[in-house]
Amino acid sequence: MTEQPSPAPPKPMVGVVMGSQSDWETMRHASEVLDALGVPHEVRIVSAHRTPDRLFAYGRQAESRGLQVIIAGAGGAAHLPGMLASVCELPILGVPVESKALRGVDSLLSIVQMPRGVPVGTLAIGPSGAANAALLAAAILARQDSGIRDALRSFRASQTDRVPESPA
Numbered sequence: 001m002t003e004q005p006s007p008a009p010p011k012p013m014v015g016v017v018m019g020s021q022s023d024w025e026t027m028r029h030a031s032e033v034l035d036a037l038g039v040p041h042e043v044r045i046v047s048a049h050r051t052p053d054r055l056f057a058y059g060r061q062a063e064s065r066g067l068q069v070i071i072a073g074a075g076g077a078a079h080l081p082g083m084l085a086s087v088c089e090l091p092i093l094g095v096p097v098e099s100k101a102l103r104g105v106d107s108l109l110s111i112v113q114m115p116r117g118v119p120v121g122t123l124a125i126g127p128s129g130a131a132n133a134a135l136l137a138a139a140i141l142a143r144q145d146s147g148i149r150d151a152l153r154s155f156r157a158s159q160t161d162r163v164p165e166s167p168a
């Protein structure tokens, strides 16, 4: 029997980008939640400071490539989410990565304090923020996608089921 070619993977709906390889330990939590919800996504390193051309190309091409939401994580002087928002009209969800020097407060303030007119939806510092960015991206996509809506509902139901009534 001849082997059938495997079907093409679904086109990514979410871009998960980060400023450095060192951010992956945080940003993998976003990717894992998107995987769990069955949301097709891509993962890229795009540094605002070290690869500015890559940043502008990614931001400018994101919508025409079919992405619907971008999750951007960065640490320190964290310009990546804001600079992506400056060249791209998709919703940008910013994740402040915990920095060594200031424990991510620098990242948080860099991302959250966007001037009026160019918004970035800012999540919590660290892995919780990365995971919640994925849930928020899924909630945005769920308005138009019943499969993602069902996955999000069952995620929340199973989270609720796991909360005991009393401490062990």
Ligand code: RP5
Pocket: 018, 019, 020, 021, 022, 023, 047, 048, 049, 073, 074, 075, 076, 097
């Ligand atoms: C930022 O600088 C990155 O987002 C990262 O959080 C931080 C440190 O980067 P590395 O020096 O670890 O590459 O641009």
